[in-house]
Amino acid sequence: MNIKEYDYLIVGSGLFGATFAHEMTKAGKKCLVIDKRDHAGGNIHCKKIEDINVHWYGAHIFHTNDKSLWDYVNQFTEFNRYTNSPIANYKGELYNLPFNMNTFYKLWGTKTPEEAKEKIAKQIEHLKITEPKNLEEQALKLVGPDIYEKLIKHYTEKQWGKSATELPAFIIKRLPVRFTYDNNYFNDKYQGIPIGGYNKIVEGLLKGCEVKLNTDFFADRNYWKGIANKIVFTGKIDHYFDNCYGELEYRSLKFEVEIHDTENFQGNAVMNFTDAETPFNRVYEHKHFEFGTQSKTVITREYPLKDVKNAEPYYPVNDERNMAILKQYQLLAEKEENVIFGGRLAEYRYYDMHQVIASALIKSKTELK
Structure with missing residues (x-):
């Protein structure tokens, strides 16, 4: 043996x-x-x-x-006790994520859940989407064209390197939509x-x-x-x-790390850049994950990457x-x-x-x- x-x-x-x-x-x-x-x-x-x-x-x-x-x-x-509450940056306009009453108020000035629901319903009534065939239709059915154009479409297409109409609907189903003023991205206990x-x-x-x-x-x-x-x-x-x-096939990521001689670079651990022109998808400021008080700060810019031959496969x-x-x-x-x-x-x-x-x-x- x-x-x-x-x-x-x-x-x-x-x-x-x-x-x-x-x-x-x-x-x-x-x-x-x-x-x-x-x-x-x-x-x-x-x-x-x-x-x-x-x-x-x-x-x-x-x-x-x-x-x-x-x-x-x-x-x-x-x-x-870190709670993930990312910020979306669309051409300098800042929005709370996940989509919640804070997001809707910033976009439309709606102050009650009923007003926000009515706004979305009015935006999608003419679309007649019953069974979404792709990510774009799923997103439009969930939140309407305003949010889709500013906060979903370009970010997602950068991430996957494909048109939103080519991506499966299930990718966007993970995204929380809340009619409360709650910026906690995850529902987990x-x-x-x-x-x-x-x-x-x-x-x-x-x-x-x-x-x-x-x-x-x-x-x-x-x-x-x-x-x-x-x-x-x-x-x-x-x-x-x-x-x-x-x-x-995988999608990958490229990271650029920078040290900044300042206590606070962006005021939040995670900021998503949702426009098409910005080449990176996210900026992390790492000290905020652990409520750091260091005199300097470290940020990472995250770029989507198609070629995974010499990169780590992620998605x-x-x-x-x-x-x-x-x-x-x-x-x-x-x-x-x-x-x-x-x-x-x-x-x-x-x-x-x-x-x-x-x-x-x-x-x-x-x-x-």
């Missing part, structure tokens, strides 16, 4: 891989986590600049309705940022587990497959199978073409012995953080049975 050195080789130290490794290490299994980057944590990694925790791969706000998941992440560090940054969560998850950074699984796949009884793969599923059915393009390709890879994955596929890239799904953790917990429990 060939006894392997490890029970599990975990490819990728993002939230899925780190959570799976944590659960298996707790159960007495020997795990090795490898990652091609020079840090653990995947896209939730933070860098300390000017004593500010900078979300290096874009803003991450933890939110969930599941108390067990909230308790799970809070075992590693305390979370603060639990929300916050880990005090001291997300690295504390990752360090807690990987405690007691062997980790090798700057290590590419694909540089010597046969070697890595030979040292463990099972592999947990969290990278791109199409890459694992050598793109034999073609590459799955799966879940259209019919890509989903058909994914099904073929999923059939191969089912036949792959002793390999567990998990996480946003291996499952080709846009996951929020709590969903990634939940998926890893379910798969680790299934393994331990």
Whole structure:
């Protein structure tokens, strides 16, 4: 019998891989986590600049309705009371997000929910949209042409690199519309940022587990497959199978980080730029995620990026073409012995953080049975 050195080789130290490794290490299994980057944590990694925790791969706000998941992440560090209340900037005009009574008042001067509902109803009555066929129709049905033109259309088309009429309706269904004066973007009961940054969560998850950074699984796949009884793969599923059915499509992001010699650059953690002319989609001011009082500030401009050849894939393009390709890879994955596929890239799904953790917990429990 060939006894392997490890029970599990975990490819990728993002939230899925780190959570799976944590659960298996707790159960007495020997795990090795490898990652091609020079840090653990995947896209939730933070860098300390000017004593500010900078979300290096874009803003991450933890939110969930599941108390067990909230308790799970809070075992590693305390979370603060940060509430996500982004501001939309349309050619210098500022609006509250998500769409709520503050937004409607700024646009139309409406002061009651009834007035706002009447305004939207009047704007869409002539459109006769019953079953929205695309994102544009879905958005128009939800909030009417004023909000669509100023706050949705151009921002979304920048993000996806496609006309809103080419995008599926479901993308916009996540967007909250409220007839209250509530600027809290998420409806979830639990929300916050880990005090001291997300690295504390990752360090807690990987405690007691062997980790090798700057290590590419694909540089010597046969070697890595030979040292463990099972592999947990969290990278791109199409890459694992050598793109034999073609590459799955993603949208990516580019970040520009700047230090400013001022205490407060924009007065808010997240500002969305919703016009077509501004090339970036968002500006983050990181100190506001943790209510910082540092003398300087750090901002990040987030640019949408189509070419992911040399960039991190962020958003799966879940259209019919890509989903058909994914099904073929999923059939191969089912036949792959002793390999567990998990996480946003291996499952080709846009996951929020709590969903990634939940998926890893379910798969680790299934393994331990």
